[in-house]
Amino acid sequence: MSTELLQQIITMGAALMLLISFALLSQKRMLSLLHWFALQGIVLAAVTALVGYTSDNTELYVSAAITLLLKGMLLPWVLWKIIRQMHVHREVEPLVNMPVTMLIAAALVVFSYQVTLPIEHLSHLITRNTIAVAMANVLLGMLMMITRKKAITQVVGFLAIENSLFFAGVGATYGMPLVAELGVAFDVLIASVVFGLFFYQIRDTFESLDLNKMEK
Amino acid sequence: MTILLVNIAQILLMVLAAPMAAGIVKKMKARMQNRQGAGIFQPYRDLSKLFGKEMVLADHASWIFRAAPYIIFTSTVLAASVVPVIVVDSPFSWTADVIALAGFLAIGTFFTALAGMDIGTVFGGMGASREMTFAALAEPALLMSIFVLSVTAQSTNLSVMIHHILDAGILLKPSIAFALIAMLMVSIVENGRIPVDNPGTHLEVTMIHEAMLLEYSGRHLALIEWATQIKLVLFATLIFDLFFPWGISTAVATSALLIALGLWVFKLMLFFVLLVIMETALAKMRLFEVPQFLSTAFFLALLGMFMHYILEVGAQ
Numbered sequence: 001m002s003t004e005l006l007q008q009i010i011t012m013g014a015a016l017m018l019l020i021s022f023a024l025l026s027q028k029r030m031l032s033l034l035h036w037f038a039l040q041g042i043v044l045a046a047v048t049a050l051v052g053y054t055s056d057n058t059e060l061y062v063s064a065a066i067t068l069l070l071k072g073m074l075l076p077w078v079l080w081k082i083i084r085q086m087h088v089h090r091e092v093e094p095l096v097n098m099p100v101t102m103l104i105a106a107a108l109v110v111f112s113y114q115v116t117l118p119i120e121h122l123s124h125l126i127t128r129n130t131i132a133v134a135m136a137n138v139l140l141g142m143l144m145m146i147t148r149k150k151a152i153t154q155v156v157g158f159l160a161i162e163n164s165l166f167f168a169g170v171g172a173t174y175g176m177p178l179v180a181e182l183g184v185a186f187d188v189l190i191a192s193v194v195f196g197l198f199f200y201q202i203r204d205t206f207e208s209l210d211l212n213k214m215e216k
Numbered sequence: 217m218t219i220l221l222v223n224i225a226q227i228l229l230m231v232l233a234a235p236m237a238a239g240i241v242k243k244m245k246a247r248m249q250n251r252q253g254a255g256i257f258q259p260y261r262d263l264s265k266l267f268g269k270e271m272v273l274a275d276h277a278s279w280i281f282r283a284a285p286y287i288i289f290t291s292t293v294l295a296a297s298v299v300p301v302i303v304v305d306s307p308f309s310w311t312a313d314v315i316a317l318a319g320f321l322a323i324g325t326f327f328t329a330l331a332g333m334d335i336g337t338v339f340g341g342m343g344a345s346r347e348m349t350f351a352a353l354a355e356p357a358l359l360m361s362i363f364v365l366s367v368t369a370q371s372t373n374l375s376v377m378i379h380h381i382l383d384a385g386i387l388l389k390p391s392i393a394f395a396l397i398a399m400l401m402v403s404i405v406e407n408g409r410i411p412v413d414n415p416g417t418h419l420e421v422t423m424i425h426e427a428m429l430l431e432y433s434g435r436h437l438a439l440i441e442w443a444t445q446i447k448l449v450l451f452a453t454l455i456f457d458l459f460f461p462w463g464i465s466t467a468v469a470t471s472a473l474l475i476a477l478g479l480w481v482f483k484l485m486l487f488f489v490l491l492v493i494m495e496t497a498l499a500k501m502r503l504f505e506v507p508q509f510l511s512t513a514f515f516l517a518l519l520g521m522f523m524h525y526i527l528e529v530g531a532q
Binding site: 008011012014015016018019022026098099102106109110113129130132133 | 391523
């Protein structure tokens with residue numbers, strides 16, 4: 001496979017990541033939100049494997065496999081279990097209405113492009129263009145955490161940020177060392193378990209997962 | 217001189233073949249639903265019947281109502297004359313760019329809405345208000361998706377854009393993929409096809425486009441229906457020009473022109489098959505979901521624009 005074609009495929013993957021971030025922001029239902037989140041994990045795994053292929057880095061294949069299993073399958077499934085068990089309202093409740101959120105999101109993309117422009121000039125990797133996209137994805141994940149009422153959607157936002165940081169690592173430096181990768185993956189797994197426990201605690205104490213109720 | 221003749225021929229081709237295209241879509245749809253369906257030449261018979269029929273005009277109809285069909289038909293044909301069908305660099309394509317093209321289409325939409333309101337019926341006003349709500353959202357999405365291509369080619373002229381795409385060859389560009397999806401979504405809305413509007417129904421709660429035409433009869437109705445048929449072919453051709461121009465003739469030579477014609481018909485058929493499958497498989501969406509559908513199209517086109525600047529310009 002030629003380098004140019006690989007670059008185009010990785011660029012396509014970056015574009016898909018950004019598209020998925022926008023899709024995550026615009027979803028109205030919990031289930032479709034989780035579908036898109038799972039898709040993000042799968043695309044991330046595919047991009048990681050491709051970058052591993054381009055850079056002859058076998059460690060990235062391991063990262064890709066972990067990503068696929070953990071972020072593409074396990075975490076969405078766990079979150080869906082929690083939603084089912086806790087009888088959470090199946091609709092996402094945004095604080096700001098959708099069109100405004102999307103406009104803010106568009107502004108964030110422009111902002112992150114502007115900010116990462118100098119970094120791109122320093123790098124010589126074929127994946128350097130993806131840094132701006134990864135940065136935008138991180139900001140979009142944060143936006144999602146800020147603008148949602150429910151604890152679960154905020155957790156999805158958090159996990160999306162983690163995905164984007166991973167993507168930034170792969171794009172900027174061809175991935176972190178495998179030890180760090182494994183550590184992060186394990187942390188995320190533990191975090192999701194802790195989040196699950198938190199959900200139960202929040203619901204038991206406040207009888208709702210709506211975080212506004214905690215202020216009263 | 218010959219290129220001018222070819223240009224005129226391709227405009228006539230688009231205008232005269234449009235009713236047949238509509239007939240083919242109807243026939244395909246009927247077959248897909250296990251019906252026999254009318255022949256593909258039925259729209260010509262309908263049009264000639266309507267042209268021959270007496271017109272019934274409401275007492276309250278003003279000059280706008282009487283002038284609107286001619287304006288709609290002329291603006292659609294003008295828009296069709298700008299779009300290259302089988303030959304690039306046609307003289308007419310240099311007279312107007314894509315922004316003017318969107319303008320021609322907007323004039324048609326505007327006068328359809330005016331005519332709907334002019335007569336003062338409830339349905340006309342309702343249809344006009346719906347059409348305008350969607351048009352206001354569809355126009356930016358249409359222009360934004362075309363602009364993605366314009367920025368790549370650094371021109372808003374269709375012939376220059378086609379040349380640029382032909383020179384660049386087949387590239388896996390996310391910006392163009394996003395623009396294509398946005399463009400397809402907009403063309404569904406602009407042409408009033410399922411899942412946004414149903415061209416085959418006269419059920420008052422659901423119709424958008426048809427609601428404005430309820431008072432028309434005779435040759436007025438014929439002109440508007442013909443314009444609607446041309447618009448469908450026009451949008452399809454525009455999508456081919458912008459995204460799949462391969463095969464279009466760059467020089468006036470008989471063999472190249474024939475190949476271009478054949479490929480155009482082939483692409484058109486493929487487009488119709490997809491359209492028919494979509495129309496058969498999908499249910500009409502709720503009216504209030506259409507603005508969201510259109511804003512999705514707009515954001516896809518906007519993302520395409522971002523992708524162009526972030527991922528593609530930097531790579532060169």
